[in-house]
Amino acid sequence: MNIHEIAKQANVSIATVSRVLNNKPNISPKTYKKVMDVLRETGYSPNAIARGLKHNSMNMIGIVVDDIRNLYRAHVIYHLEDLLSRQGYTTIVFNACTKGETLFSLLSQHQFDSLIFVGSSLSTQDVSHFIASSCSQKPVLMFNGYVGLPNVISVICDEARGMQMMADHIYRTGKRRFLYVNYGQNLASQRKLSGFRGKLSELNLEFSDSHVFEAPSDDFEGGCKAGQAIIDSGIPFDAVLCSLDLPAMGVIQVLRQYGYSIPADVSVSGFDNLIYGKLTPPFLTSVDGKIQELADIAVEKLVAALAGEEVSHEPYSISPSLYLGGTT
Amino acid sequence: MNIHEIAKQANVSIATVSRVLNNKPNISPKTYKKVMDVLRETGYSPNAIARGLKHNSMNMIGIVVDDIRNLYRAHVIYHLEDLLSRQGYTTIVFNACTKGETLFSLLSQHQFDSLIFVGSSLSTQDVSHFIASSCSQKPVLMFNGYVGLPNVISVICDEARGMQMMADHIYRTGKRRFLYVNYGQNLASQRKLSGFRGKLSELNLEFSDSHVFEAPSDDFEGGCKAGQAIIDSGIPFDAVLCSLDLPAMGVIQVLRQYGYSIPADVSVSGFDNLIYGKLTPPFLTSVDGKIQELADIAVEKLVAALAGEEVSHEPYSISPSLYLGGTT
DNA sequence: CTGAAAGCGCTTACAG
DNA sequence: CTGAAAGCGCTTACAG
Numbered sequence: 001m002n003i004h005e006i007a008k009q010a011n012v013s014i015a016t017v018s019r020v021l022n023n024k025p026n027i028s029p030k031t032y033k034k035v036m037d038v039l040r041e042t043g044y045s046p047n048a049i050a051r052g053l054k055h056n057s058m059n060m061i062g063i064v065v066d067d068i069r070n071l072y073r074a075h076v077i078y079h080l081e082d083l084l085s086r087q088g089y090t091t092i093v094f095n096a097c098t099k100g101e102t103l104f105s106l107l108s109q110h111q112f113d114s115l116i117f118v119g120s121s122l123s124t125q126d127v128s129h130f131i132a133s134s135c136s137q138k139p140v141l142m143f144n145g146y147v148g149l150p151n152v153i154s155v156i157c158d159e160a161r162g163m164q165m166m167a168d169h170i171y172r173t174g175k176r177r178f179l180y181v182n183y184g185q186n187l188a189s190q191r192k193l194s195g196f197r198g199k200l201s202e203l204n205l206e207f208s209d210s211h212v213f214e215a216p217s218d219d220f221e222g223g224c225k226a227g228q229a230i231i232d233s234g235i236p237f238d239a240v241l242c243s244l245d246l247p248a249m250g251v252i253q254v255l256r257q258y259g260y261s262i263p264a265d266v267s268v269s270g271f272d273n274l275i276y277g278k279l280t281p282p283f284l285t286s287v288d289g290k291i292q293e294l295a296d297i298a299v300e301k302l303v304a305a306l307a308g309e310e311v312s313h314e315p316y317s318i319s320p321s322l323y324l325g326g327t328t
Numbered sequence: 329m330n331i332h333e334i335a336k337q338a339n340v341s342i343a344t345v346s347r348v349l350n351n352k353p354n355i356s357p358k359t360y361k362k363v364m365d366v367l368r369e370t371g372y373s374p375n376a377i378a379r380g381l382k383h384n385s386m387n388m389i390g391i392v393v394d395d396i397r398n399l400y401r402a403h404v405i406y407h408l409e410d411l412l413s414r415q416g417y418t419t420i421v422f423n424a425c426t427k428g429e430t431l432f433s434l435l436s437q438h439q440f441d442s443l444i445f446v447g448s449s450l451s452t453q454d455v456s457h458f459i460a461s462s463c464s465q466k467p468v469l470m471f472n473g474y475v476g477l478p479n480v481i482s483v484i485c486d487e488a489r490g491m492q493m494m495a496d497h498i499y500r501t502g503k504r505r506f507l508y509v510n511y512g513q514n515l516a517s518q519r520k521l522s523g524f525r526g527k528l529s530e531l532n533l534e535f536s537d538s539h540v541f542e543a544p545s546d547d548f549e550g551g552c553k554a555g556q557a558i559i560d561s562g563i564p565f566d567a568v569l570c571s572l573d574l575p576a577m578g579v580i581q582v583l584r585q586y587g588y589s590i591p592a593d594v595s596v597s598g599f600d601n602l603i604y605g606k607l608t609p610p611f612l613t614s615v616d617g618k619i620q621e622l623a624d625i626a627v628e629k630l631v632a633a634l635a636g637e638e639v640s641h642e643p644y645s646i647s648p649s650l651y652l653g654g655t656t
Numbered sequence: 657c658t659g660a661a662a663g664c665g666c667t668t669a670c671a672g
Numbered sequence: 673c674t675g676a677a678a679g680c681g682c683t684t685a686c687a688g
Contacts, residue, residue: 002681013659018683026657043462045436049386050681052377053664067406074402078395082426090438092420098410108373110418134371220607249607279548279577280608330665341675346667354673378665381680 001044010038021046057113060090061302064107065118067097071274072291076118076143079295087303089113096122108134114306116141116298120156120187123147139305143298144188144289146315153305154315155298159188160195162271162287162320166241167199169285170267170328175239178205181226181251182243183215192243192271211235215247223250231258238266239328245270245277245286252284252327267328282326289320329372338366349374385441388418389630392435393446395425399602400619404446404471407623415631417441424450432458442634444469444626448484448515451475467633471626472516472617474643481633482643483626487516488523490599490615490648494569495527497613498595498656503567506533509554509579510571511543520571520599539563543575551578559586566594567656573598573605573614580612580655595656610654617648 003021007014012035019027020035038044052058061084065073081091092110096103107115107130115135117127123145131140131149139151146154167178180196182189193212200207213229215222223242227250230240240255242248248270252262260266262282270277270286277284297316305311331349335342340363347355348363366372380386389412393401409419420438424431435443435458443463445455451473459468459477468475470482495506508524510517521540528535541557543550551570555578558568568583570576576598580590588594590610598605598614605612625644633639 004681014682015659015661015684016657019658022683024684028657031657045433047381047384047439047681048437049377049380049384049439050664051683053375053381053666053681054683056375056377056664058377068396068409069399069402069406071397071399071402074397074399077421078397078423081396081421081423085422085426085434090420090434092418093405093409094413095406095409099413105373106413106418109376111375111377220603246607253608275548276604276607279574279604280581332665342666343668343675343677344673347674350667352668356673359673375665378680379667381665381682382667384680 001042002047006035006038006042006044009042010035052111056111058090058111059088060092060110060112061114061116062107062110062112063091063093063116063118064096064103064122065093066121067095068093071276072272072289073118075291076295079292080116080118080143080299083295083299084302087299104130104134112138114139114141114302116143116302117145117147118143120145120189121184123187139302139311141298141302144294146187150313152313153298153301153311154313155294155301156315156317157188157289157294158317158319159191159271159287159289160198162289162322163192163195163241164199165320165322166269166271166285166287167196167203169322169324170239170241170269171203171205173263173267173328175267176205177237177239178207178211179230179235179237179240180212180243181215181223181230181240181247182212183218183222183247189243196241211237215242215244215250218244219246220250220253223247223252224254225250227251227254231255240266240268242268242270245272245274245284248284248286248327249276263326263328269328273323277325277327285325285328286323287320288323290318294318329370330375334363334366334370334372337370338363380439384439386418386439387416388420388438388440389442389444390435390438390440391419391421391444391446392424392431392450393421394449395423396421399604400600400617401446403619404623407620408444408446408471408627411623411627412630415627419444432462436462440466442467442469442630444471444630445473445475446471448473448517449512451515467630467639469626469630472622474515478641480641481626481629481639482641483622483629484643484645485516485617485622486645486647487519487599487615487617488526490617490650491520491523491569492527493648493650494597494599494613494615495524495531497650497652498567498569498597499531499533501591501595501656503595504533505565505567506535506539507558507563507565507568508540508571509543509551509558509568509575510540511546511550511575517571524569543570543572543578546572547574548578548581551575551580552582553578555579555582559583568594568596570596570598573600573602573612576612576614576655577604591654591656597656601651605653605655613653613656614651615648616651618646622646 273286273288601614601616
């Protein structure tokens with residue numbers, strides 16, 4: 001069923017059918033009705049590919065994410081898809097972790113209107129090169145990431161500030177000996193750690209590299225190992241700030257095994273405020289990155305750019321908030 | 329940059345460029361090299377939309393899911409995307425929960441090669457009607473769902489069997505007074521409950537409708553409320569089987585508050601074996617639906633169907649396995 | 657207000 | 673082995 005058949009049945013030209021289909025002006029009511037009736041009868045829906053060829057766009061936006069099984073990212077993708085679909089865009093998610101070398105070739109094969117990279121783990125040299133060489137003509141969005149190119153919009157959560165707020169909050173509860181559990185080396189983790197360091201020095205608290213513990217993985221298990229390392233280090237402490245929720249759960253687990261009471265003996269905090277921290281009380285105190293709000297802003301800026309508006313390429317940053325659970 | 333420019337630069341016809349692009353036979357090595365050189369120089373990549381118009385397919389598969397923020401579904405989507413992209417298909421995820429009335433019109437606008445519905449919450453009359461009326465010519469896959477139409481492939485986890493295995497396991501640990509926490513009325517929850525009932529009657533254990541408690545939501549909170557209802561009912565019990573992991577966590581939480589020791593006084597089990605149950609010991613005993621295995625089979629069948637092979641429309645079912653944590 | 661025609665960027669018989 | 677031409681299903685100036 002194509003536009004020619006509709007035209008034949010309605011006794012008009014395909015141009016007229018097309019006009020009805022696209023709500024163009026200058027159609028006589030009689031003709032409009034005649035075509036509409038056939039459209040309804042046949043349940044015809046126009047071929048999006050042909051339409052896309054004409055417009056050189058299928059209103060599709062590619063979203064690249066490391067691995068959607070991560071709950072934070074699943075939330076981001078969910079909101080981006082929701083907001084963009086309301087604007088008439090279709091989103092296509094690529095899990096970078098399964099693509100390897102083929103990722104960039106996949107991305108260039110499609111005629112995407114725009115690309116979104118979710119998570120600072122994707123603010124890499126490779127991605128930057130790719131955008132510069134194959135994607136410099138269309139708007140690109142880094143969600144919680146940054147790449148210094150003129151066509152790239154960045155929206156980020158001010159993680160440094162989040163960590164400062166958290167350290168400040170825990171300080172006010174009376175704790176003074178802070179440890180830090182980090183995971184990874186991407187931009188987000190660097191921002192978190194530097195915010196934390198800054199606040200501690202502002203508070204005149206002792207802090208050195210030996211107070212930073214690295215979780216070997218960004219999950220519960222990784223947190224357990226970091227917790228064990230903390231115990232083994234023999235360093236005295238009464239607060240452990242973690243750069244992610246899941247490792248924080250592991251840390252709590254190990255500290256409890258060693259007889260520490262949370263938060264009486266030790267305060268523990270996470271980052272992202274995911275449901276993971278709310279499955280058993282006391283709920284995990286965490287930094288909330290306001291995913292939905294960030295997604296709102298991101299989509300607004302991207303849609304403006306897609307409409308041809310000039311947009312600032314200064315990274316736009318929002319301040320997170322604190323979720324106060326029972327672990328601090 | 330289009331095929332005409334490449335042809336001009338290489339001094340051949342567009343037909344020849346197209347042949348090189350598609351690795352067609354009957355090209356002289358000399359011509360091949362000439363074209364290849366230009367292709368490489370320019371970094372040209374063919375317009376997928378134009379190609380799609382010719383083939384009337386862009387090798388795209390729509391995936392419909394209620395809400396990708398659910399971890400079980402995120403895992404399913406992840407594996408489907410991975411497997412299908414290896415077969416050259418691009419997947420497009422629609423979160424049905426945000427689409428409302430527009431879902432079906434969105435699905436028909438695109439020229440998808442196939443549609444996948446993930447989760448038994450989508451095995452509805454509406455979906456069935458839609459497939460019958462607008463999608464009867466292409467293969468459709470119900471992932472852990474079922475619709476009785478000739479072009480629909482179904483792969484399902486045998487949840488009834490999973491619940492039987494779980495009841496049997498708990499029975500062997502000596503428990504005799506079973507309660508059940510249900511959520512929702514979809515096919516999966518019905519299969520779980522009926523499997524559970526069947527096993528109990530086989531074991532000659534007392535069981536009635538008053539032993540089934542409904543979680544008002546499929547999350548931790550819903551489980552807490554079901555747990556409270558169990559306490560309030562005054563019914564004696566030493567095992568609570570839950571139809572999902574998250575509510576099981578809530579049940580455990582409330583039972584602990586009332587002084588029950590898990591699993592000494594009460595065994596509690598979940599379903600799906602997600603990470604939620606592994607954030608604090610004892611880990612939640614749960615039924616593992618073998619998502620990855622199911623996805624493998626699903627994609628294999630779908631790809632066969634897309635290649636035109638006749639496939640059986642009998643639902644294909646795999647047996648889950650038990651993950652034995654510390655709550656039973 | 658309506659239609660004939662060109663064209664979007666490819667692929668693929670067909671002819672040579 | 674290669675090219676000219678038709679055609680995929682639309683949209684959109686252009687002419688009337």
